[in-house]
Amino acid sequence: MRSKNSTIERWRYSATVLLPVVLALVTTAAAVLGFVFWSTADIDQRALERQSAMIAEVIQTRRDQLGHDLASIANRDDTLVNSKLAFNFNWVNANIGLWSHAFLGHGRSVLLNATGRPLYVMTNGVPAELASYGAMAGTVEMLVSRLRAMPPALPLALARTTPRAATDFALIEGMPAIVGVMAITSDTGRLTQQPGSEYIIAGALFLDGEASSRLSREYMFEDGHFTLADTPASGRASFPILNDAGRFIAFFEWERDRPGLTMLRQTGPALIAAFAIAAILVVLLLGQLRRSAAALEAGRRHAEHQAAHDRLTGLPNRMSFDTHLARALLDQRENGTQLSLLMLDLDRFKQVNDTLGHQAGDALICAVGQRIRAIIGPQAMLARLGGDEFAILVSSQGRRPDTMIMANRIIESIGRPFDLNNFKAHVGASIGIVHVADAPVEPRELVRKADIALYEAKAGGRNCAVIYEEHMNELVQMQHTIEGELRDALQRHDQLDVAFQPLLDQKTRRIIGAEALARWRHPKFGQVAPARFIPVAENTGLIEALGEFVLRRACELGSTVPGRTIAVNISPTQLRNPRFATQVFDILDQTGMAPEDLELEITESILLDDEHVSAANLRTFRDAGIHIALDDFGTGYSSLSYLKRYPVDRIKIDRSFVSQLADGHVSVAITQAIVTLAHAMDIEVTAEGVETEGQAAILGRMGCNTLQGFLFSGGVTREKILALFEDALHPLRRTGS
Known part of the structure; x- marks a missing residue:
């Protein structure tokens, strides 16, 4: 009776004393955290607005720079002489095509005569067919019309700082780009032309991976890139790039700078700790028994896991594999499951152990297990039987998977170098494969056949896979x-x-x-x-x-x-x-x-x-x-x-x-x-x-x-x-x- 009353008293004390404290703590914590989250979101939004304004300015600067780039080529007497007065292909290729690509980063350059017909086209630093001009002809023609409609040229001194060029954003063969055109003029004024008869240089600065990498590096935009579709993911922002007609050309996406979230991550633990200290006092009293029970259960599960798994790789060990294989063979007989066993042994593993040490050998074994798992997927069973030997058990309903393709992918993966303690280790893999037929078979017999196939793989030159056939048993006896x-x-x-x-x-x-x-x-x-x-x-x-x-x-x-x-x-x-x-x-x-x-x-x-x-x-x-x-x-x-x-x-x-x-x-x-x-x-x-x-x-x-x-x-x-x-x-x- 006393025990029952004591229990009632403890619960009554908890309800009258601890419960109000807990409720007050929760309410206060909710209010404080709500304010913190609101402040975090507001700070992050302001940061986003600043970054958006910066990218808008950077893109416009890139557009303006294209005009200056074109001016450095077009506003020259020698350009006028070698393009219009006496067309010199080699000079144009070297001083317009190659120069604009190598030093200005232009992906495409075009030289047009007064009627708009292309005389020279460069694509990625290489002269191209004139017909390739068609991909950007529409945009260039529009810009040329705009250029020729501009007021007369400025005085020479002012033209050098304010180039007379027309630029816009456009899509060229599905790639966003900044396109600009500029008339070829004399920088000294000694060579004169009739208005409207000037030859035109057109240049395209593609907004590709290289451009996005440079922009991200110079202006500290994390993981920025240009894309044609707006697919913002969590934590990323995008800025639309529109041409002068208001049409979407591309988006620039980047990983948002979130100072509010950073502040929350830095101060959050302190706030949580402050409330947690008070909460822990209550939680410790109520959760002690549950923690004890959980510790006992976790210990039991850990012991079972240790007994059934390899300590180095965490993979099932031989005992676990034997149990799983016996169960799989039983299911195969009852349900008609397709079952295949692959035995894998590393080639040249001893050399790695002897030359780089056992720690490197252990790291290699773990890396091999990870590569195999990445190929066979989570459905197949992968076990480490000991040393450098692994077993793979593949089961499926219906059609049997092509284990030879799987084995060759494993061999190719393991054949790639392993980075171990600043050294590159090279090993290979030999694989023996056995398919379970409809007739009953014992686990030991199945493993023996897989080992025979593995032996044949090693005898055949190693680094290959062999499927067991009955005549191999005779070959073993022959050995x-x-x-x-x-x-x-x-x-x-x-x-x-x-x-x-x-x-x-x-x-x-x-x-x-x-x-x-x-x-x-x-x-x-x-x-x-x-x-x-x-x-x-x-x-x-x-x-x-x-x-x-x-x-x-x-x-x-x-x-x-x-x-x-x-x-x-x-x-x-x-x-x-x-x-x-x-x-x-x-x-x-x-x-x-x-x-x-x-x-x-x-x-x-x-x-x-x-x-x-x-x-x-x-x-x-x-x-x-x-x-x-x-x-x-x-x-x-x-x-x-x-x-x-x-x-x-x-x-x-x-x-x-x-x-x-x-x-x-x-x-x-x-x-x-x-x-x-x-x-x-x-x-x-x-x-x-x-x-x-x-x-x-x-x-x-x-x-x-x-x-x-x-x-x-x-x-x-x-x-x-x-x-x-x-x-x-x-x-x-x-x-x-």
């Missing part, structure tokens, strides 16, 4: 088979071999060396393409054993043909090994090959790794006399900036450029630029993939040092390359491969 068979082949001596493709001096067409190429002939599968087993070797750690095998065979050949350059490709995995340099020198010592005859070919990805071990190994090789060549030049990122940092003796122009070499093709200019850059840095150039005499001829004119390709020879056996070396007294034209 495992290749790995096992390659391990076995590395233990044997009857499957792996090395072929040698000749390198020719471009000028003499004589063989100066050869590139060692790995070959694998399997007793069951036959000749296995390097494009199939080399990536498997790199992904499984077998590349070091395979690379050692090729290097040893190459050095064995090099020891028998001193003075010939033998090139060997090395992988980033080999170069990152601190023991790799020792291994190379041991093989050179065991085979007896001279270090200066060995050339190690690296790819741009090694330079981008920027690892200390790789850089140290490269410098060690260079100090020992071993040559370093940069393979597939021009297909990666940042090649130019790294050429100075790393010791490179040769660059090899990628076959994708060589294959397109033809007179007039853009690849000619690109390739020439590469050759010129390399020679400027004292680096030799090899072109690979030369297949036609036309390509060889173009490369010769460019000054390319070395050629390589099927035009001369493919990869040949050790015996065949030795025979070619012995026959090197004669230029090599073409041999079988």
Whole structure:
């Protein structure tokens, strides 16, 4: 009973004491705020009137200035001589057309004879067809009539300060402009003309983006621009521009200067704080319980959000994705929803982490998430599964969206540079796509298929999207088979071999060396393409054993043909090994090959790794006399900036450029630029993939040092390359491969 009475007493006290105080506070606050808002609106209105008067004055000044501009050209003896007395097109073009555009900002200038026929037309600094005069003929003719009806010319001294010109506002080809005309007269008075026989100069100053930017900058109009339609938005003002006939020509819109609102924003918090202090005392008493309950609820929701979302990006995490995927698959079976899963993995993300730091890597991950979200929209689910891996789940009723278009847009967006801590980072994206068929499928199986498609995208050169097909599962199994068979082949001596493709001096067409190429002939599968087993070797750690095998065979050949350059490709995995340099020198010592005859070919990805071990190994090789060549030049990122940092003796122009070499093709200019850059840095150039005499001829004119390709020879056996070396007294034209 006491508790009930106590509650009634508290409510009675609130009603009799607090309620009048609250009402008085609210009434006072309403009155004060009403006065403040009225004052704010009045101040802003006065500011608007001042700005409107200013823009009216500025526009009129621009119009008057056009007359002075025309006077600076028209009121001259040489203008009269070169236009009317002896028409000189070059003089008119330089002193009327180009001058008025370059120094006076006129977008169009016209020279008319006494009958109003155009003799010269300039548009944006370029002489134009006389027929283009028709776009402004009506306005000019009206102004010429007005000009000729004016009183006789003023004395020369006064004419210089008060030009006799006719101006007006008009639309020219849908663009607002100030148009003016002026008669060509003598500034000395020595050349006289019959009244009405003067030639006319007409000029148009377009009220375009450049004019609005200059006006906004000089007179501090924020975000001002000219427009043909009055579409005022909140916070913006517009001023109508009328011609002399009272017709609307354009509007000038700008962001209003609102000092009243600024004052309100500055003083408002103080006023609100004053009333809030009194109100808080009451609100605290009544709202304490609700705040406590709200805090508990917010804590619960935050904990749930943290458990289901990635802390770095705020995107759903793997646990949330798994739950959402299972629910989506269930809805798909019940409602026939079209469902597609995209698995995305960043290319070259490790290089960003290693070179710019983990903070930059975190910022990159967040930026990637934002770019993906901007493309897929709010309906699709985007989750970060961990590291640089994302998942996108797209569901829709009816027709399935074209996920390949979406994927390509994502790849294009991520391919643009990222600004991270004053550095530009370049990454790519590989995407695997799987569409859910009508048959039931488990979430894990769906993710596995998307991962298979993602693997195919990476194996296909990265930075692309691949849709899962059933035969890809067989390819994955084949990868495992290749790995096992390659391990076995590395233990044997009857499957792996090395072929040698000749390198020719471009000028003499004589063989100066050869590139060692790995070959694998399997007793069951036959000749296995390097494009199939080399990536498997790199992904499984077998590349070091395979690379050692090729290097040893190459050095064995090099020891028998001193003075010939033998090139060997090395992988980033080999170069990152601190023991790799020792291994190379041991093989050179065991085979007896001279270090200066060995050339190690690296790819741009090694330079981008920027690892200390790789850089140290490269410098060690260079100090020992071993040559370093940069393979597939021009297909990666940042090649130019790294050429100075790393010791490179040769660059090899990628076959994708060589294959397109033809007179007039853009690849000619690109390739020439590469050759010129390399020679400027004292680096030799090899072109690979030369297949036609036309390509060889173009490369010769460019000054390319070395050629390589099927035009001369493919990869040949050790015996065949030795025979070619012995026959090197004669230029090599073409041999079988």
